[in-house]
Amino acid sequence: MSTQSAPDPKIPVPRGPLPILPQSRPARMVEITIDGKPVSVPQGSTLLDAARSIGIDTPTLCFLESLTPVNVCRICVVEVEGMRALVPACSRQAEPGMVVKTDSERVQLSRRLVLELLASSVDVSTAPQLQEYMRRYSARPERFGEPATPAAEGERDAAQPGHHQPPETGAATVAQPVKIDNKLYVRDYGKCILCYKCVEACGVDAQNTFAIAVAGRGFEVRISTEYNTPLTNSACVYCGNCIGVCPTGALMFRSEYEMRQSGTWDESKQTHTDTICPYCGVGCTLTVHVQDEKIVKVTSPLDQEITEGHLCIKGRFGWEWVNQKK
Amino acid sequence: MDLHFTEAAPAAEEVAAVDRVVSVAANGLKRTYLLPVLHAIQDRVGWISPGALNYASRILEVPPAEAFGVADFYALLSTHPQPPAVAHVCDDIACKIKGADQLCSELEKAHGPEGSSPDGKLTWRRSPCLGTCERAPAALVLVAGERHTEQALASANSEEITATLQGRQISQPALSASVPQMGQPGLTLLRRVGQINPESLDEYRAADGFLALRRAFEMGPAAVVREMTESKLVGRGGAAFPCGQKWQSILSAASPRYLVCNADESEPGTFKDRVLMEGDPYALIESMIIAAFATGCEQGYLYIRGECPLARRRLEHAIRDCRAQSLLGTNILGAGVCFDIELRAGAGAYICGEETALLNSIEGKRGEPRNKPPFPTQVGLFGKPTIIQNVETLLNVLPIIMQGGKAFAAIGTERSTGTKLFCLSGHVAKPGVYEVPFGATLRELLDLAGGISGSGKLQAILVGGAAGSFLGPTDLDTQMTFEGTRAAGTALGSAVVMPFDDTVDLREILLCIASFFRDESCGQCVPCRVGTVRQEEILWRLAAGRPLASRATELVMLKEVGQAMRDASICGLGQTASSAIESALSRFPLFRDREIQAEPGGVER
Numbered sequence: 021m022s023t024q025s026a027p028d029p030k031i032p033v034p035r036g037p038l039p040i041l042p043q044s045r046p047a048r049m050v051e052i053t054i055d056g057k058p059v060s061v062p063q064g065s066t067l068l069d070a071a072r073s074i075g076i077d078t079p080t081l082c083f084l085e086s087l088t089p090v091n092v093c094r095i096c097v098v099e100v101e102g103m104r105a106l107v108p109a110c111s112r113q114a115e116p117g118m119v120v121k122t123d124s125e126r127v128q129l130s131r132r133l134v135l136e137l138l139a140s141s142v143d144v145s146t147a148p149q150l151q152e153y154m155r156r157y158s159a160r161p162e163r164f165g166e167p168a169t170p171a172a173e174g175e176r177d178a179a180q181p182g183h184h185q186p187p188e189t190g191a192a193t194v195a196q197p198v199k200i201d202n203k204l205y206v207r208d209y210g211k212c213i214l215c216y217k218c219v220e221a222c223g224v225d226a227q228n229t230f231a232i233a234v235a236g237r238g239f240e241v242r243i244s245t246e247y248n249t250p251l252t253n254s255a256c257v258y259c260g261n262c263i264g265v266c267p268t269g270a271l272m273f274r275s276e277y278e279m280r281q282s283g284t285w286d287e288s289k290q291t292h293t294d295t296i297c298p299y300c301g302v303g304c305t306l307t308v309h310v311q312d313e314k315i316v317k318v319t320s321p322l323d324q325e326i327t328e329g330h331l332c333i334k335g336r337f338g339w340e341w342v343n344q345k346k
Numbered sequence: 347m348d349l350h351f352t353e354a355a356p357a358a359e360e361v362a363a364v365d366r367v368v369s370v371a372a373n374g375l376k377r378t379y380l381l382p383v384l385h386a387i388q389d390r391v392g393w394i395s396p397g398a399l400n401y402a403s404r405i406l407e408v409p410p411a412e413a414f415g416v417a418d419f420y421a422l423l424s425t426h427p428q429p430p431a432v433a434h435v436c437d438d439i440a441c442k443i444k445g446a447d448q449l450c451s452e453l454e455k456a457h458g459p460e461g462s463s464p465d466g467k468l469t470w471r472r473s474p475c476l477g478t479c480e481r482a483p484a485a486l487v488l489v490a491g492e493r494h495t496e497q498a499l500a501s502a503n504s505e506e507i508t509a510t511l512q513g514r515q516i517s518q519p520a521l522s523a524s525v526p527q528m529g530q531p532g533l534t535l536l537r538r539v540g541q542i543n544p545e546s547l548d549e550y551r552a553a554d555g556f557l558a559l560r561r562a563f564e565m566g567p568a569a570v571v572r573e574m575t576e577s578k579l580v581g582r583g584g585a586a587f588p589c590g591q592k593w594q595s596i597l598s599a600a601s602p603r604y605l606v607c608n609a610d611e612s613e614p615g616t617f618k619d620r621v622l623m624e625g626d627p628y629a630l631i632e633s634m635i636i637a638a639f640a641t642g643c644e645q646g647y648l649y650i651r652g653e654c655p656l657a658r659r660r661l662e663h664a665i666r667d668c669r670a671q672s673l674l675g676t677n678i679l680g681a682g683v684c685f686d687i688e689l690r691a692g693a694g695a696y697i698c699g700e701e702t703a704l705l706n707s708i709e710g711k712r713g714e715p716r717n718k719p720p721f722p723t724q725v726g727l728f729g730k731p732t733i734i735q736n737v738e739t740l741l742n743v744l745p746i747i748m749q750g751g752k753a754f755a756a757i758g759t760e761r762s763t764g765t766k767l768f769c770l771s772g773h774v775a776k777p778g779v780y781e782v783p784f785g786a787t788l789r790e791l792l793d794l795a796g797g798i799s800g801s802g803k804l805q806a807i808l809v810g811g812a813a814g815s816f817l818g819p820t821d822l823d824t825q826m827t828f829e830g831t832r833a834a835g836t837a838l839g840s841a842v843v844m845p846f847d848d849t850v851d852l853r854e855i856l857l858c859i860a861s862f863f864r865d866e867s868c869g870q871c872v873p874c875r876v877g878t879v880r881q882e883e884i885l886w887r888l889a890a891g892r893p894l895a896s897r898a899t900e901l902v903m904l905k906e907v908g909q910a911m912r913d914a915s916i917c918g919l920g921q922t923a924s925s926a927i928e929s930a931l932s933r934f935p936l937f938r939d940r941e942i943q944a945e946p947g948g949v950e951r
Contacts, residue, residue, distance in 0.1 A: 091717050092871045094914040105921060106913045111717055126913055130873070133910035137876035163903060164880055165894050180461075182421030182474065182694060182865045187883045189892075214875070223409075230349070230409030234712060234869075235418040237695070239879045241869030246352065246414035247396050247425065255350035255411065 036303075052118040059114075067098055067109040067120055076122050079131060079153045082215035083110040084265055086328035087225045090216045095134045095153065098122045106130055128157060135159035140167075141193045141239075143211045146269030146280075150213070170195035170210070177248040179240035192239065198277075201250035204258050204337050206277045207243075211270035214241055218262035218271060226330045231255035232262070260336035264319060264329050273317045273337075286311060294321070297335040302326060304335050315339045347407055354396035359492075363390040364402050376406040378728075380416055380710030385652075385691060388423050392430035392490035399425075408710065419712045419868075421473075421694030422488070422652050430490040431468035431511040434653075434694075435502070438614045439808065439858055440479035440771040443800075443850055444501075449483050452504035468511040474696060474862055475614035475812075476500075476653050479771035479844070480524050480778045486653050487511055496655035518656075521625050524617070526778045526795070534745050534765050535738065536781045539625030544660050547667045550628040556673065558747040562636045563681045565747075570640035571597065574743070576751030578763045583608055583699075583736030584813070584839050584918070586828050590751075592733060593641050596723045599731035605643035605685075606708070606727060606734045607634055609650040609657075610692050610699040613811035614862060615842035618767040619737035621779045623650070623657035626741075627664040631687065633740040635678060636747060638685040641733050646687040649704050652694055661689055696866035700917050701734045703868065714870045715917035738767055758784030762827035772808070772844035773800040789822035791843055800847030806934065807846070810839025812859045813922035815929030816852075836929065853889045853936055856927050860885050863923040874920030877911040881924060888937040897937065904931075 047062035054071055061070045066089075071078045081093040089111040097106035101119035106126060121127060135154050139161035144150050153159075168190035176196050199207040214234070222232050231254045235244040245254040263271040272280075279285035290311045297304045305324040309317040318336055322329040356364075363386040367379060383406065387398045394417045403410040418425050422434075435453060437446040453470045454460070463469040478484035481500035487510040489495045497510050499518065506516045521540040522528045528540040542549040550556075562570050575590025596603055607630065611619040623630060634646050648665075650658050665687055668674040676684045690708055692698050698707045702716035705727050726732020742764055746754045755763045762784035768791055771777045775796025782791070788807065798804045807817045815836040817824060824834040831838045846855065860882035869875045884904045887893050893900040908924030915921050930936060 091916070094871050094873055094916070097914045105915070108717065112719075126909075129906060130910045130914040133877070133906055134872050134914065137872055137880065137907075137910075141876050141879070163894070163899070165883070178426065180421070180424070180426075180471075181419060183461075183471065184861070184865060186861075187879075187886045189887075191883060192879050213872070214869070228348075230347075230411055233409070233411040233415035235411075235415040236869065237419050237421075238865060238867040238869045239875055241875065244411070244414070244418075246399060246410040249352055249396075253352055255409065 050114045050116050052114050052116070052120060054120045055122055061114050063114075065114050067100075067107070067112050067114055067118075068096060070114050070120075071098070071109060071122055078109050078122060079156070080110055081150065081153075081213060081267055082217060084217055084322070086322060086330070087217055087220045087265065090220065093134065093138075093213065093215055095131050097127060097130050099124045099127050132157040132159050136161045136164065138213050140164040140191050142213050142268070143193075143195065143208075144213075144268060146211060146272075147213075147267060149267060164191040166190045167193045167195065173197045174248070176209075176236075176240060176242055177244065179236055181237035181240070184239070194239075194242075200274070200277075202252050202256075202258070202274075204274055204333075205260060205263055206272050206274055207251075208270050208272065208277075209242060211268045212243060213268055213270075214243070215267060217265040217267065218243060221261040221265045221330065226261050227257070227259050229255050229257050229259070231257070258333040258337060259331060260333070261330045263336075264331070276317050279311075279316065285316075290316065297331070299334040299338065304331055306331070306335055308339070314343050347409070349403065349407070349409055351400045351404065351410055352396060354400050356395070356397040356401035357391070359390055360387055360395065360398035361401055363387050364398070364405060368405050377408050377710035378708060380406055380408055380413060381420075381690065381693060381707060384413075384417050384420075384423055385693060388693075389488075389490055389494040390492070392432075393424040393426060393428050395427075406710070412711075416710065416712055419695060420652075420692075423693050429463045429465075429467050429469045431513075432488050433468070433470040433507045433511055434473035434476070434486040434488070435470055435507070436474070436476040436478075436482070436484040436486075437472045437858075438475035438862060439812070439855055440475070440615055440844060441483040442854070442858055443772060443846065444482035446483040449485075449502065449504060449507075453507065456504055456508060470507070470511075473653075474865060475612065475616075477611055477617045477620050477651065479615050479617055479769065481519065482771065482777075486655075489513060498653070498655055521621065524621050524778050525625070526776045527780060533781050535622065535741050535767060536625075536779065538629065539621060542626075544625055544627055545663050547628060547664075547671060550626075554748075555628055556632055556679075558744040559632050559635055559673075560679065562639060562747050563679060563683065567640045567642065570636060570747065573746055573751035574640070577742075577746040577754040578751075578761075579739065579742050579746060579754070580762075580828065581736055582738035582742070582766070582841070583701075584613070584810075584837075586838070589735070589739060589742075592723060592735075593637070596641050596731050596733055599723065601642065602645065602730050603641060603643045604727040604730055604732040605634060605638045605641065605646040606701075606704065606722075606732055607646065607648045607687075607740060608699065608701060608704055608734055608736045609648055609654075610704055611737070611840070612651055612653075612692075612696040612699050613813060613840040613842065614859075615771055615808065615811045615844045616769050616840040617771075618769050618779045618841065620651075620654050620657050622737055622741060622767075623654070624660055627657070627660040628668070629741055629744060630661070630737060631664050631668050631674070633743045634687060635673070635683075635685055636743050637733065637735065637740060639683055643733065644684050644686075646685060647690055647708055647727065648687050649690045649692060649698070649708060651699075652692040658689070658691055665689060695868075696862075697868045697917075697919055700919060703917070704734070705732065712868070714868045715919075717916060759825075759827050759829070761829045766826070766841060768826065768841045768843050770795040770843050773798055773804075773847040773850075774843075774845055775799045784827050786826055787822065788817065788824045788826055788843065791826060792822070792845060798845055798847060801849050803848040805846050805848040805850060806852060806930070808842060808844040808855070808926065809836050811842040812862050812926055813918070814839040814842060815925050816933055818933050852930060852934055853885075856930055856936070857882070857885055857889060859926050863919070867919060867923070871914070871916045871920060873911045873914040874916070874923060877907045877915075877920065878923050880907050881911075881927065885927070901931070904928075
């Protein structure tokens with residue numbers, strides 16, 4: 021079902037009943053304490069699961085239910101009694117007797133700093149969730165100074181690992197020109213927080229295409245094809261699953277990017293309608309974003325049982341003909 | 347795997363270089379040969395071309411984007427065309443105070459700015475610590491080609507660097523220049539260093555070589571582990587984990603299990619493992635066989651830093667020798683024990699000294715640390731239970747077997763047992779590796795090394811390397827044990843002791859450390875990737891006397907960034923990246939004497 025602010029579709033899309041799976045043996049329960057409250061969770065649960073089970077809203081950026089946790093953003097860190105450092109809630113499993121604090125001063129400081137470090141180095145203007153977290157933790161990225169000069173085209177792609185120029189007066193950023201090399205989507209790596217989600221979706225977690233990977237080292241780390249070769253010359257199959265998981269708008273439909281550039285993108289005027297993809301027999305749910313009676317983007321809900329939000333090129337991009345119809 | 351390749355084709359010599367490595371890569375784990383293959387390409391043509399990467403990816407069945415991500419991770423590999431001859435010139439802490447900047451400006455005069463190459467044949471670059479601090483300044487000269495050469499120069503001067511770049515061999519000082527105690531009675535770990543030919547198995551045997559191995563085979567695995575536990579030996583790589591406990595914990599794990607020797611010594615100021623490997627390579631092989639025998643590992647990996655060509659050659663030679671003499675292989679000493687060692691070379695990444703990053707590097711992935719738990723003894727190399735030990739730790743196995751764990755535990759202090767190697771460099775009269783029973787104080791170590799050189803007046807001592815902390819002249823009675831350094835608010839780390847005389851500008855040293863961590867962060871997690879950048883920026887502004895709002899607010903930001911890195915980073919690199927800087931700021935009145943210049947809002951509070 022659409023969970024966004026758009027009006028409900030007039031005709032709800034029927035979803036078939038879930039197949040009945042053989043009953044697995046009930047998991048053993050693990051007792052832990054979170055913020056003073058006793059919590060009981062099935063063995064194998066993460067601290068994030070445990071916190072969510074009692075209604076604690078733990079911020080996450082690189083975590084997504086449908087992908088393997090990479091625990092790199094570190095915004096979900098919590099304090100576990102007896103541990104020297106904080107631990108990532110998204111991947112740390114609950115162990116019997118753990119005493120967890122999710123809102124201690126140390127936790128708050130680390131979360132605020134993660135946000136400040138990100139927002140002082142990355143354009144987060146199309147990352148609403150991250151902005152919400154920044155308000156929650158009173159993040160002030162501007163205190164690190166004015167942004168330094170953006171990189172010229174190709175400059176960050178040519179960085180040598182282990183070498184950097186002495187700092188300028190401003191705060192270093194990943195700002196750089198947008199990569200536009202195909203008709204379907206753009207890559208605006210000035211907005212990339214390096215959550216690794218696109219790489220995972222392109223790899224074994226969804227698409228098994230491996231067109232992109234993490235390259236470089238340190239602050240010069242970037243998502244890249246081999247030798248920064250254009251997508252049109254890469255292994256990319258344009259499934260757009262990288263766009264589907266990108267939390268910051270760094271990967272964006274070209275249609276959305278161009279409307280934003282021309283100032284015509286207006287989410288308040290958009291409706292979201294769920295339908296079933298007409299192309300093949302898999303039956304993926306499509307959420308069709310419509311503005312001014314034109315499809316401007318297609319997404320798929322994460323909680324969709326069949327493909328967990330992942331689509332193929334046809335479902336994701338194959339709707340241009342609808343707009344061209346009289 | 348359905349892989350897609352660009353049209354870039356390899357040159358004949360690139361194909362030959364890849365094929366030479368892959369011909370030995372018969373065990374089905376293809377991706378693990380990615381780094382050796384990339385090394386082979388780099389050594390042959392001087393960079394990793396798109397055609398060569400395509401070919402390597404195809405042969406090893408690695409997606410080219412991922413192979414590129416690996417190649418682009420290491421400082422000694424280049425994904426851009428560059429001249430075949432490259433001098434990597436260390437300008438890290440120990441070399442900086444011994445004239446590295448002067449050396450760099452001479453090279454700039456001779457060959458143009460760093461990275462440039464007017465004739466396209468040779469170039470030079472600055473490098474992080476090359477681990478030859480006792481003979482600073484240091485350089486590593488790599489010349490690609492059909493007969494590629496690797497030479498570590500220390501002390502380096504610009505004429506010799508140029509000559510080496512042009513293909514000349516320059517003979518280097520003997521090991522006695524690195525081990526001032528050489529030949530003295532009472533040494534344990536350094537006993538054979540410089541006393542035997544490190545390329546002669548016979549000489550090693552004549553100097554008690556493989557006695558410990560025979561005894562271990564007689565004792566049986568359980569007894570070896572028991573002696574290790576009784577010795578109370580803790581790891582010498584920096585984390586000080588009890589060795590017996592580690593070995594014990596893997597005994598119930600499933601097979602296969604792996605043994606990995608962490609010889610990726612790269613903490614600035616550290617060179618003890620390199621000296622051990624250069625001077626007594628067979629001893630490391632023997633220690634690894636005993637460790638593998640005790641813990642039931644049939645395959646070992648020795649991951650050595652890419653910047654140590656001499657140690658690598660000696661180990662390669664020692665491994666070949668041992669195989670030929672049935673000391674490695676399927677029936678060691680006729681006792682039916684099966685174990686072999688594969689040597690792997692790093693390619694310029696400090697982070698690969700972190701044990702899980704090292705495992706990823708062996709597996710042919712980017713050297714990014716893994717989240718722990720699970721620990722390597724549970725899920726290690728190729729997902730299998732793995733014992734990882736540092737070189738010095740492993741070498742302690744020999745005296746433990748020969749003397750017995752109890753006798754070993756009687757040496758040193760209650761909680762720091764055995765002898766310890768210390769790396770003294772910087773302003774000491776006789777820099778080098780020193781071996782002392784645990785318990786010596788900082789003062790005693792400095793005296794052993796002939797006292798403070800330079801101006802003769804001690805200003806500060808860096809203990810434990812860039813990830814360590816600074817002590818001052820009032821801390822000289824600190825006992826250099828695990829517990830003693832902890833009580834003094836520092837840590838033994840990799841046993842770096844680097845004093846600075848009073849002419850050194852500590853602010854420059856701090857900038858050097860900040861720059862090091864910014865370069866060496868793997869970039870995986872936010873606190874470290876961006877935190878090391880902000881830390882360096884703040885220090886630059888403070889050093890220039892141009893704080894953003896005020897010095898006080900800069901110091902608050904520095905502290906907060908440091909705390910977030912310490913608390914929220916994935917691995918030890920980020921967790922210690924602010925340690926030395928914070929310790930210096932708390933001990934010394936740095937950044938307080940600069941006039942604050944007219945900067946909008948730049949009012950000194």
